[in-house]
Amino acid sequence: MAAKSEDGTTPGIPLPWNRPQRRREQPSLSREQIVAEAFALLDSDGIDALSMRKLAARLNAGATSLYTHVANKEELLALVVDQVFGTLPQPEAEGSEDPKVWRAKVMECAESMRATIIRYPWMVSVIGDVGMIYLGPNWMRISESLLAVLDTAGFEMGDANDAMSAVMGYTIGTACVEASWVSSLARSGHDEQEWINRLLPTVIEATKEFPRLHRLYTTEVPGEVEAGRDSSFARGVNVILDGIEAARTARHGA
Amino acid sequence: MAAKSEDGTTPGIPLPWNRPQRRREQPSLSREQIVAEAFALLDSDGIDALSMRKLAARLNAGATSLYTHVANKEELLALVVDQVFGTLPQPEAEGSEDPKVWRAKVMECAESMRATIIRYPWMVSVIGDVGMIYLGPNWMRISESLLAVLDTAGFEMGDANDAMSAVMGYTIGTACVEASWVSSLARSGHDEQEWINRLLPTVIEATKEFPRLHRLYTTEVPGEVEAGRDSSFARGVNVILDGIEAARTARHGA
DNA sequence: GCGCCGCTCCGAACACTGTACGGACACCGC
């Protein structure tokens, strides 16, 4: 492997997103089609249901035909994930000098990201397994926009990066935990309330030696868990934004 | 004839002299043993190398024997992950009235968690795939301790929970991103510097349309990336702690 | 002593998986 190109420069590693596609006039299969169908299959049946054979069957194709358009399953998953990121709104920088404005933009970005991960909980498996997702074009597009927002808000480049990774790290981590809950919920087949009712005695038993956790789990108002999570997440982001702003005014402002 | 095979099982007619005497002296397999060996296998060879057959072979056992001690692979992974959490130091609550003290305790907790996830990057795959990890006893033990710290620091229960999930969410999210980098690094076989040098031209090409990202990736000082990540993480946690403290003094203090 | 239950261990088998290989076929510039 690692053949040298003829001009002597090391070729570099081709990323799946810009690896050149083979071209043909009207081939019955295309990378876009495959990625779209893989997304549809993942969305309806989850990550365990995605196999190259099933996917090919859906496309009325042979399993091995997929490999002329996609290097392997991992690359396919990377493409699907980045395509999902492509559906996220990208924040516009204008007006971000006003703290209220840039905070709202960052918040909206974080919330839409979280909502997407929870909506498609198989993404956390892919994020865990596939490296270099954050080099996909759509992820980069969002990062760039977010940096632009913070830039016009007056942040130094390094500070903007710190702020972005704080918010994004929090968002991804939180969303992953929540999504794993959601997907175990989906696998159980029950709705959330029913599942909680079934799980509650187990949890109560398990937290017997942990009084604070016990109190936390038992005092949570049933029926509003989802709204509770939403507002809890928003509070978390606001806390981080407060910290960011405080750090900046402490250094920059008098 | 009839040479003994090295594991003691002699196929063919059992002669009275080598007929096994005290096979069932004690169960030769235990859940703890299985979990420990699975951890060792994961640590040395990574997540793709863990199969029930290979694990059983390491234990000189048949593959299906494992299922008398463990329900399935997912359960096994959950057990391994919680065992890893069991190696983390658990913070003591005493002295946490002092803001400096509780901040240091929370920071230490976050840093050890991150270090562990990066040290064992296969954990992110498991966290993504296996639901309900946060109900394992060791995870709960850490949560309880952290809540205790914040409790004696004077936090309300709900605020303590918000603070904990903010820090833990940030930690998990950041560590997952970093770990996926580390594991793709490990798969590549090169060391970090070499891998970066190989990847750099690709990244530069990919960020051509994203000036801010481009600047970010190209101005990073090579040779200190690891230390840079460490301090960046610590700064992130501090930012969150600032936000937490600010929110609390704004509500509680005059 | 005997029979029997239940626990542990395991070989065989099943239904799948990702994907390498080589062949078949359609189109291309010559």
Add this chain to the structure above:
DNA sequence: GCGGTGTCCGTACAGTGTTCGGAGCGGCGC
């Protein structure tokens, strides 16, 4: 016409997780 190139796919391989039936054994009641 003729290679060459790109697409499609049947077959095959080397696995995977897990089920099933059964074998050996310790300890139980009798």
